[in-house]
Amino acid sequence: MSATTHASANRDVVVHSLTDYASLAVVGGEHSVVIDEPREFEGGGTAPxxxxxxxxxxxxxxxxxxxxxxxxxxxxxxxxxxxxxxxxxxxxxxxxxxxxxxxxxxxxxxxxxxxxxxxxxxxxxxxxxxxxxxxxxxxxxxxxxxxxxxxxxxx
Structure with a gap:
């Protein structure tokens, strides 16, 4: 790691694909956010x-x-x-x-x-x-x- 680059605790995100265009982001190993496309773009419109x-x-x-x-x-x-x-x-x-x-x-x-x-x-x-x-x-x-x-x- 260089002197100008710093890692940040609890900020890594792992995203898992779900069905269609939806996915689940796990933030810092403890918070979950669903991501989806709007219905007009063939998504389910279930989340941002x-x-x-x-x-x-x-x-x-x-x-x-x-x-x-x-x-x-x-x-x-x-x-x-x-x-x-x-x-x-x-x-x-x-x-x-x-x-x-x-x-x-x-x-x-x-x-x-x-x-x-x-x-x-x-x-x-x-x-x-x-x-x-x-x-x-x-x-x-x-x-x-x-x-x-x-x-x-x-x-």
């Missing part, structure tokens, strides 16, 4: 799709970072609402569309509303927190996706 989970991860990170910044600096606020939407680089008709393999999120729009009586300094601290949450940092910057695939014959 992968893009919805990306947005959820970003929103959760922003919410946690806001609370952490406030606690670190000794103030509080009532609540925060983070509304996230995305734009994609091309239209798609679902997983069987050959163009799906080039599909990617091209823009994420985050609208953050913080409720509470805050000074201008506190507002600026929270603004900086939203702009520097770790998931947002990851999405804003290039990252390396290292993939490997192994095929095993059926037993």
């Amino acid at each position: 799709n992968p893009f919805g989970l990306v947005l959820s991860a970003l929103g959760g990170c922003m919410a946690g970072t806001l609370r952490g910044v406030a606690r670190q600096q000794g103030f509080d606020y009532d609540r925060a609402v983070i509304r996230l939407s995305l734009r994609i680089n091309r239209p798609t008709s679902g997983p069987l569309d050959p163009g799906e393999r080039e599909l990617r999120i091209s823009r994420i729009i985050a609208e953050v509303t913080v409720h509470g009586d805050l000074t201008p300094e506190q507002q600026e601290a929270l603004r900086h927190g939203v702009e520097t949450c770790p998931v947002g940092n990851t999405l804003r910057r290039a990252l390396t996706l290292q993939e490997s695939i192994v095929f095993e014959a059926a037993a």
Whole structure:
């Protein structure tokens, strides 16, 4: 492991395919999340799709970072609402569309509303927190996706 790469406890995810386009993600060995495609894309519509989970991860990170910044600096606020939407680089008709393999999120729009009586300094601290949450940092910057695939014959 290099000096600039750090492993994080309880953050590894193992995903198991289920039926059709559904899958089960086990996060940190202790939490489970079902992932599915919407019905209009031939999925069962039983759970969020992968893009919805990306947005959820970003929103959760922003919410946690806001609370952490406030606690670190000794103030509080009532609540925060983070509304996230995305734009994609091309239209798609679902997983069987050959163009799906080039599909990617091209823009994420985050609208953050913080409720509470805050000074201008506190507002600026929270603004900086939203702009520097770790998931947002990851999405804003290039990252390396290292993939490997192994095929095993059926037993």
